[in-house]
Amino acid sequence: MSKTSWSAICWRNVSLSLLDQRRLPAEEVWLELTSAQDVADAIRDMVVRGAPAIGITAAYGVVLGAINQKGQQKWYGMVVRDIEQLAASRPTAVNLFWALERMKTVLDNARDEASPPVAALIEEARLIHEEDCANNQRMSALALSTMQHMSGEDPFSVMTHCNTGALATGGHGTALGIIKAGASCGMIEHVHVNETRPWMQGARLTSWELSRENIPLSLNVESAAALIMSKGNVKWLIVGADRIAANGDVANKIGTYTLAIAARYHGVKVMVAAPLSSFDLTIQSGGDIPVEERAGEEIMYQGNTRIAPENINAFNPVFDITPAALIDVIVTEKGVIAQPTQDNIKNHVRV
Structure with a gap:
């Protein structure tokens, strides 16, 4: 294997x-x-x-x-x-x-x-x-063709958030699978990995997957993402999805919405990679997607050490909603949805 x-x-x-x-x-x-x-x-x-x-x-x-x-x-x-x-x-x-x-x-x-x-x-x-494994491989092929068409032949850097590789799927990965495939063919030369607080999936998991593939990467806190994008070498922000509404709004790991806003300002393309099973056409927009909140203690501690004062409240949502207007392409195992709208998502998913 x-x-x-x-x-x-x-x-x-x-x-x-x-x-x-x-x-x-x-x-x-x-x-x-x-x-x-x-x-x-x-x-x-x-x-x-x-x-x-x-x-x-x-x-x-x-x-x-x-x-x-x-x-x-x-x-x-x-x-x-x-x-x-x-x-x-x-x-x-x-x-x-x-x-x-x-x-x-x-x-x-x-x-x-x-x-x-x-x-x-x-x-x-x-x-x-x-x-799922087969779908991931098809997504990678479709995404690489799209990126080559939109970004040209010269190697470029990408940014990703959370973990969307073999650990998060049945094997290979969605967004990270695309990145690994792009690196293996020389299209992607460097990966900027966001830590992804508070569970640090980027630092612990994505960095682990990329390093075992010998893919060049650098780890950064999310608050450095806009600065990195401003340097001009990052061409794509590539992320996964936990649920996609009928209008193309995407629920993904908390912080994705902020990254998409920064990407739009700096001219970085945003790609969401997700299987068809991530679409929920019964949900009309992102505002209707249930967003999980976890215990506040998760952000009050580093390991076993408490870093926040006692007797304070904490807001710890696991996901946020990125509006479809901030997404350039959604890649599934079936094809590529450019500038997602309710009509083209409906046609893509149901046909």
Whole structure:
């Protein structure tokens, strides 16, 4: 397996192994999960993160729920309960609900059987995983063609935010997969990686993925992004998405909206890379997307050391909404949406 095709999610016949992303880059520790509740806890606790990876992991969680109900008379209701627990683990990434709906369809087709359809559920979960890897590769090819057309032949630098690589997907990556592919062909010469507070996914995870591929990078705090863009060498801001509304507004890691504003001012193109499963046409605009907020303690501590005064409030949203007007292109496994609008998104997703 090449470095760009590895996965942090591994199905092992009757258990699921996840690379614990909370402990990277200091330690590479794999956790073995044996129940749907284990999987829901791992998603909630950020053992696994990234919208596609969350969906894949949840699909395998349904399999574990079915395995644990073998021989039980009321297995269907218990596995449905597991699906509900998995759905409640994170509210924003629509890939989670998309994957669970696919798994429930398989479950519903066998609800009158004496035993849960374990083999069929394993097959569906593996298919979701494999499709994601293939989709990522197609996105990379489409994105490189687009960037070459819009930015010319000379090598350039890019900026990215959070982590959208193999760790956040079934393998290879969305935005980071594009960057790795661009670096391997000489198109991208340098990557500016935002730390991505407070969980530091850029510092810990994206830097780790790029360094193991020997891709030139520099790490910076988000507040340095506009200064870096002002120097003129950054041609593209390339990010992922956790949910895309019908009008093209994008929910992504907190800080993306600020970066898109700076990019527009400095003439840097903005590319969002996301599979079709990230689109939610039932949500008309970004204002309707539920934005997860996490405990304020996450920004009051560095490690085990408290850095903020006692008895203060904290605002800790995980995502923000970038308006479609600030996005130049959205790349999916199906093609490229230039200057996204409600009409061209509808045509792209549904045709």
